[in-house]
Amino acid sequence: MSIRFGAALFAALAIGSVAAQDTSTEKGKLSYAIGFEIGSDFVDKKMDVDVNTVIRGIQDGVAKRQPTVPPEQMRAALDKMREKLMAEAKTKYEQMARENKAKSDKFMAENKVKKGIITLPSGIQYRVIEEGIGKRPLKNSEVTVHYRGSLTSGLEFDSSFARGVPATFKVDAVLKGWQDILPMMKVGDHWQLFLPPEQAYGMRGQGPIGPNEALVFEIKLVDVK
The missing domain is CATH 3.10.50.40 (Chitinase A; domain 3)
Structure with missing residues (x-):
C-alpha cells in the first residue's frame, strides 16, 4: 500500500471518533481492516513511526488545522523515507537476481547432460x-x-x-x-x-x-x- 493511499484511508478512519471501537458494524469492520493493513505495512517496510503521532497528523489533516511540522520539513521527511524504501527494494531485488542466476546456471548445467x-x-x-x-x-x-x-x-x-x-x-x-x-x-x-x-x-x-x-x-x- 502506498503512503499516499494509506494516509487517505487513515483520514477516512479519523472522521469518526478515535475512541470508537465497535467492530460489529460494517463501518467498524472496514475501519479496523484498513487500520490493520496500514499498520502491517509499516512493519513490513520497517518504517520507524510513532503511531500516536501518525494519528495526530491524521486528525489535524481531517480538521484542516495548521500542521505542527512545517510543510517543507514534512516533504523532506517523506522524500527521505521514499528514497530509503527504494534503495532497500533495489538491494533486495539485486540480491534475488544474483541468487536466481546461480540457481539458473546450476539448473542449466545439470540439465545439459541429461x-x-x-x-x-x-x-x-x-x-x-x-x-x-x-x-x-x-x-x-x-x-x-x-x-x-x-x-x-x-x-x-x-x-x-x-x-x-x-x-x-x-x-x-x-x-x-x-x-x-x-x-x-x-x-x-x-x-x-x-x-x-x-x-x-x-x-x-x-x-x-x-x-x-x-x-x-x-x-x-x-x-x-
Whole structure:
C-alpha cells in the first residue's frame, strides 16, 4: 500500500471518533481492516513511526488545522523515507537476481547432460518430444502454437494446453529464445525448451517470474502462415 493511499484511508478512519471501537458494524469492520493493513505495512517496510503521532497528523489533516511540522520539513521527511524504501527494494531485488542466476546456471548445467538434450551455442537447450512433417516458419511468419510455461521448480505460470485454445502470434514478437527456436521447428513438432535467463525475461522478470530465472516450455507448432 502506498503512503499516499494509506494516509487517505487513515483520514477516512479519523472522521469518526478515535475512541470508537465497535467492530460489529460494517463501518467498524472496514475501519479496523484498513487500520490493520496500514499498520502491517509499516512493519513490513520497517518504517520507524510513532503511531500516536501518525494519528495526530491524521486528525489535524481531517480538521484542516495548521500542521505542527512545517510543510517543507514534512516533504523532506517523506522524500527521505521514499528514497530509503527504494534503495532497500533495489538491494533486495539485486540480491534475488544474483541468487536466481546461480540457481539458473546450476539448473542449466545439470540439465545439459541429461539424455536427449540438445544445447545450442546461445545456451538454449531443447529435446524433441514428437516430430512433425510440416513446414518451418520464418522470423516474420505468423505461427499458431500450443505451449506450457513453467519455472525450474515446476510451477506452471501459463498454459494454452490448459485453456484448450492455441495461441497465434508473430515469431519476431515473442521471447528471444522462442524467436531462435521456432524457425528450427516444423509444423507438428512438439519440443521441450529450456531457456537461460538472458533468452527469457532476464533481469526484469515478469509477473510470477523473478529476475534471472531460467524457464521451461513445452511448445507444439500447430500452424504456420
